[in-house]
Amino acid sequence: MGNKYIKLAKCVLLDAIGMASAAIPVAGPVIDVIWAPVAASISYKLFGNKRGKYTSLITFIEELLPVTDFIPSFTIFWILFDFLKIGKEEPSFSDTREADLV
Template identity: 40%
Template sequence: MNKKYKKLILSIIFDAIGMATILPFDLIWAPISGYLMTRMYKGNLGKAAGVISFLEEIIPFSDVIPTFTIIWFYKYVIKKEDKNEETVIIDI
């Protein structure tokens, strides 16, 4: 499986964990979420995403926003960053 899609699966799992948490656990999950985001996405994108993820988890009732998946979509669909992926040409 491609590294890009492994990140998507992890993103969906982390978003599900964030949505399933209740208020006391949000205080624990928020910094973990921010840290995981900075580890998954390097550079300025990872730093900004880590802060956004932390704030989204710490603010009550904002857990429904799938931050990890949105960042994945931004990086791989909108910006189309996929340096590890080979281009496959299929002749028809």
């Protein structure tokens, strides 16, 4: 299993965690308030510096808004950026994980 599909598995798991709060009637909104900044931070780190600025903001808002728990935002971002390669980031010198240094 390649890195791309390991990242997909992480995205599906993170979406499941975000959706789980909808199953808890009273505590769900409180959990969403706690989960929103955590999910936004993970989204920023998962999708890179440039795209992460936008994904983290969208994820934060999606997790805070009521009735949006069913939206699999992490998986949608994975499909857009990793599967379809939309808006591919150029590797920077500060990010040696993606840069091919010879």
